[in-house]
Structure formats: structure tokens, C-alpha cells
Amino acid sequence: xxxxxxxxxxxxxxxxxxxxxxxxxxxxxxxxxxxxxxxxxxxxxxxxxxxxxxxxxxxxxxxxxxxxxxxxxxxxxxxxxxxxxxxxxxxxxxxxxxxxxxxxxxxxxxxxxxxxxxxxxxxxxxxxxxxxxxxxxxxxxxxxxxxxxxxxxxxxxxxxxxxxxxxxxxxxxxxxxxxxxxxxxxxxxxxxxxxxxxxxxxxxxxxxxxxxxxx
Amino acid sequence: xxxxxxxxxxxxxxxxxxxxxxxxxxxxxxxxxxxxxxxxxxxxxxxxxxxxxxxxxxxxxxxxxxxxxxxxxxxxxxxxxxxxxxxxxxxxxxxxxxxxxxxxxxxxxxxxxxxxxxxxxxxxxxxxxxxxxxxxxxxxxxxxxxxxxxxxxxxxxxxxxxxxxxxxxxxxxxxxxxxxxxxxxxxxxxxxxxxxxxxxxxxxxxxxxxxxxxxxxxxxxxxxxxxxxxxxxxxxxxxxxxxxxxxxxxxxxxxxxxxxxx
Numbered sequence: 119x120x121x122x123x124x125x126x127x128x129x130x131x132x133x134x135x136x137x138x139x140x141x142x143x144x145x146x147x148x149x150x151x152x153x154x155x156x157x158x159x160x161x162x163x164x165x166x167x168x169x170x171x172x173x174x175x176x177x178x179x180x181x182x183x184x185x186x187x188x189x190x191x192x193x194x195x196x197x198x199x200x201x202x203x204x205x206x207x208x209x210x211x212x213x214x215x216x217x218x219x220x221x222x223x224x225x226x227x228x229x230x231x232x233x234x235x236x237x238x239x240x241x242x243x244x245x246x247x248x249x250x251x252x253x254x255x256x257x258x259x260x261x262x263x264x265x266x267x268x269x270x271x272x273x274x275x276x277x278x279x280x281x282x283x284x285x286x287x288x289x290x291x292x293x294x295x296x297x298x299x300x301x302x303x304x305x306x307x308x309x310x311x312x313x314x315x316x317x318x319x320x321x322x323x324x325x326x327x328x329x330x331x332x333x
Numbered sequence: 334x335x336x337x338x339x340x341x342x343x344x345x346x347x348x349x350x351x352x353x354x355x356x357x358x359x360x361x362x363x364x365x366x367x368x369x370x371x372x373x374x375x376x377x378x379x380x381x382x383x384x385x386x387x388x389x390x391x392x393x394x395x396x397x398x399x400x401x402x403x404x405x406x407x408x409x410x411x412x413x414x415x416x417x418x419x420x421x422x423x424x425x426x427x428x429x430x431x432x433x434x435x436x437x438x439x440x441x442x443x444x445x446x447x448x449x450x451x452x453x454x455x456x457x458x459x460x461x462x463x464x465x466x467x468x469x470x471x472x473x474x475x476x477x478x479x480x481x482x483x484x485x486x487x488x489x490x491x492x493x494x495x496x497x498x499x500x501x502x503x504x505x506x507x508x509x510x511x512x513x514x515x516x517x518x519x520x521x522x523x524x525x526x527x528x529x530x531x532x533x534x535x536x537x538x539x540x541x542x543x544x545x546x547x548x549x550x551x552x553x554x555x556x557x558x559x560x561x562x563x564x565x566x567x568x569x570x571x572x573x574x575x576x577x578x579x580x581x582x583x584x585x586x587x588x589x590x591x592x593x594x595x
Contacts, residue, residue, distance in 0.1 A: 119584055119585060120340075120342070120582075120584045120585050120586035120588055121338070121340040121582070121584075121588055121590065122340055122341070122342045122345075122586060122588055126341060126342050126344045126345040127339070127340070127341050127342075127345050128338075128339065128340040128341075128588075129337070129338065129339045129340075130337070130338045130339075131336060131337045131338075132334050132335070132336055132337075132338075134336055135335075135336030135337050135594075135595055138336065138572060138595050139559060139572060139595070142559060142570050142571065142572045143559070143560070143570050146568050146569065146570045146571070147566070147567050147568065147570065149566055162566055163566060164566045164567075164568065167566075300560065302559060302560065304557075304559070305337065305557070305559050305572070305595075306337060306339075307337065307339040308337045308339055308553065308557075308574070308577075308591060308593040309551075309553045309557070310339035310341070310551055310591045311339060311341060311345065311349065324334070325334070325338075331345065332341065332345045332348050332349065333348075
């Protein structure tokens with residue numbers, strides 16, 4: 119079976135290439151993985167993104183926190199191995215695995231003289247997500263593929279209600295940061311052609327595939 | 334499996350080839366020289382390529398039929414007119430007063446250069462191979478001519494023969510004293526070579542552009558910018574193209590496939 123099928127141009131990037139592109143992206147722009155409020159992060163930089171603390175009555179300056187993720191690793195369908203239930207990687211899907219470290223600025227001695235002393239407490243959790251590829255096409259050669267997370271699981275978190283809260287939190291965080299992650303058509307077709315998208319992106323055989331014509 | 338794979342079928346390969354032809358532009362050959370019958374010929378030439386129909390054959394043959402080779406030729410023919418030299422001998426007529434003699438008169442004709450500008454086209458059909466190379470930090474995929482199946486000069490040789498004749502006639506008008514001998518000289522000079530000689534001169538000149546003919550179908554810096562810089566905290570995102578390979582794969586369609594590891 120030909121690669122181009124009923125089209126004239128085919129392009130794909132495989133799992134290793136996708137992960138190398140992600141490593142390059144987050145290596146150059148690590149601030150998409152590291153967020154924090156003062157005092158953990160005091161200014162935006164290439165390395166970190168400053169976010170406001172969580173405002174809460176009676177907590178002067180709000181609740182300080184930080185969220186740090188490791189570079190996500192993708193697994194394109196078919197899966198390299200089984201996922202923790204109830205996650206199932208279906209045709210056309212990818213899984214995203216990362217670790218998240220949630221740090222809370224715990225204000226101790228609130229009733230005494232230590233008021234205002236912030237002690238960081240943190241937890242590191244495994245995160246596994248299921249996502250779909252999403253195509254964004256503008257003109258021949260100009261477009262990109264992004265990822266839309268639709269299911270998140272933090273295995274081993276109990277009780278179930280806490281897991282549900284964290285699953286939802288991480289789904290929002292992952293979709294927030296993945297909105298900035300783009301796989302341009304140029305990296306998929308290596309700049310060989312200016313592809314006019316006709317079909318895809320789809321995921322099969324451990325690669326993201328697109329089809330089209332050349333202008 | 335390569336990290337990135339791009340494939341084009343023959344239809345898209347035609348589009349790529351025509352873009353490569355346009356990108357190649359007009360090519361100029363170094364000045365050269367040869368002979369045209371008894372005359373010396375110096376020339377400069379340029380050529381460009383357009384059109385043609387691509388077919389692909391595994392493992393790495395790109396066949397292109399009927400490429401139009403448009404060329405321009407500036408010829409300079411060195412013509413020695415000494416064959417027209419002659420002398421009127423002294424003639425003496427006896428008279429009662431002695432012989433009355435005319436002087437001996439000799440006419441010597443110079444060597445002249447005849448410029449000929451000529452443009453035409455040829456049709457080329459050839460098989461090309463695929464050459465992938467990393468040069469000065471840039472990956473190139475070229476298709477390089479391997480076998481010329483047809484180089485048809487058409488009626489160019491006949492047209493060039495006529496152009497040379499016309500140019501000689503024009504050049505001779507500027508030669509002193511040639512007037513009475515003009516038609517004789519043109520006839521003599523154009524008879525000195527024929528279609529075979531013109532073809533023998535033209536063929537190698539056009540072949541110069543065909544020999545080693547290369548079209549570039551892919552060119553990319555080894556440092557591949559995935560995303561440009563987009564703000565003070567978002568520098569450019571780069572990857573390195575570690576390896577690039579290219580070839581023709583034959584399945585239910587023949588495809589030119591580019592494979593890249595990053």
C-alpha cells in the first residue's frame with residue numbers, strides 16, 4: 119500500500135520524533151513546565167512562569183503554590199504497553215505521561231510570632247493522560263498539530279474523590295500548557311513540500327500522519 | 334522507521350521538479366571554442382530548463398521525459414578571406430612611342446570575425462539518480478543525470494546554418510572592395526561547411542548543459558528551526574537533522590520518499 123494513498127503527498131512523524139520535538143520545545147521553553155507564585159517564582163523568565171497566589175480570606179498575600187512538570191512523554195497508538203485502568207489507548211489516540219510536583223506554601227504559626235513564615239510542602243505524582251491530535255491548517259505549508267487531552271488519571275491517589283479532583287486539575291493544566299505545544303507541518307514533512315492539508319492528522323502505526331497535495 | 338517521513342507520488346514529483354527547474358534558473362557555460370568546417374569558432378552559451386514529465390522507478394531512478402532546454406548561443410567565427418586575394422597582372426600595349434603598361438594591382442582581403450547570436454531549444458529525456466549530501470551544514474537532495482535517452486536538437490542546426498550565412502553576408506558588407514565579390518564570397522564560405530558540421534558544433538555545446546545536469550528537490554539547514562522566537566521568554570525551538578535519506582518506493586504507486594532522523 120502506498121504512503122500517499124488517494125492523495126499526492128504524505129507526511130508523518132513517529133513516536134520518537136514526536137518526543138524529540140517535545141524535548142526540544144520544553145528544552146528551549148521550560149517555563150511551560152514550571153509555574154509558581156511568589157515567593158517560589160518572583161518574575162517571568164524563560165525558565166518559569168509566574169502565576170498569582172490563590173486568594174483566600176485571612177491568608178495575607180494568598181496561598182502560595184508551584185506546579186512543576188517533567189517533559190511529557192507521548193506514546194502513539196498502538197500502545198507500547200498496558201495503561202492503568204480505566205485508561206485504554208484507542209486507535210487515533212496518544213497517551214501522555216509526566217510527573218507533576220505540586221508545592222504549597224504552608225504558612226505556619228499563624229496564631230503566633232511565626233506568622234508569615236512559608237514552609238513549602240510538596241507531593242510528586244504520576245500523571246497519565248489520553249489525548250487526540252488536532253490539526254490546525256492555514257495555507258499550504260502553514261499549519262500544525264496540537265494535542266487535546268480528554269482523560270487524565272493520577273494512579274494510586276485515594277480516596278476516589280481526591281483523585282477526581284486532581285484528575286480534573288491536571289486535565290486543565292495539561293490542556294493549558296499543551297495549547298502552546300505545536301508540531302508544525304514543517305517538522306512532520308521535514309520541509310520537503312508545502313503541504314496543502316486534505317486529510318489527518320491521524321495516529322496509526324506509532325506515527326502521526328497527514329495527507330494532502332503540493333502547490 | 335525514520336522520525337519524519339515525507340512521500341510524494343509522481344503527480345507531486347512533477348510539481349517539485351518544475352519548481353526545481355525554475356530555481357535552477359539560467360545556467361551559463363564558460364567560454365569555449367571549436368571548429369566549423371575550416372573556420373575557428375569561439376562561443377559562450379547559456380541555457381535554462383522547463384517542463385518535462387516525471388516517472389519514478391525503484392530503487393532510486395527519476396526519469397524525466399521531454400524537458401525543454403532553451404539555450405542562447407553567441408558565436409564568433411574567425412574567417413580568413415585570403416582565398417579571395419588576387420592580382421591584376423601588368424599589361425603592356427606596344428605603341429610607336431613605346432610600350433604603355435598598366436601597373437600590377439593586387440587586392441588582399443583581411444581575416445574577419447563574424448558574430449552570430451542564436452537562440453533555440455532542444456528536447457531532453459533522461460534518467461536521473463538521487464544524491465543526498467550534507468554540505469556546509471545543509472542537507473541537499475539532488476537528482477543528477479545518469480543516462481541521456483534522447484537529446485533532440487530539432488531543426489536548430491538548419492536554423493543556425495541560415496543564421497551563420499546571414500551573419501557572414503552582413504559582415505562582408507563592411508569589407509572594402511568586396512562588393513563585386515560579395516555573392517561569390519558568401520557562396521564560397523557557406524559551402525565550406527554544411528549541416529553536419531553545424532550539428533557537430535551545436536551538439537557538444539548543448540550537451541555541456543546536459544552533462545552533470547542536477548536539479549535540487551530538497552534543501553534544508555541541518556539546524557532545523559521548528560518554531561521561531563515569539564517573545565522574550567519564548568526563544569526559537571530547534572532540532573538537528575541527524576540523517577536524511579531519499580529513494581523511490583514502489584507499491585501500488587511509485588513514490589519519492591524522504592526520511593529524516595532528528
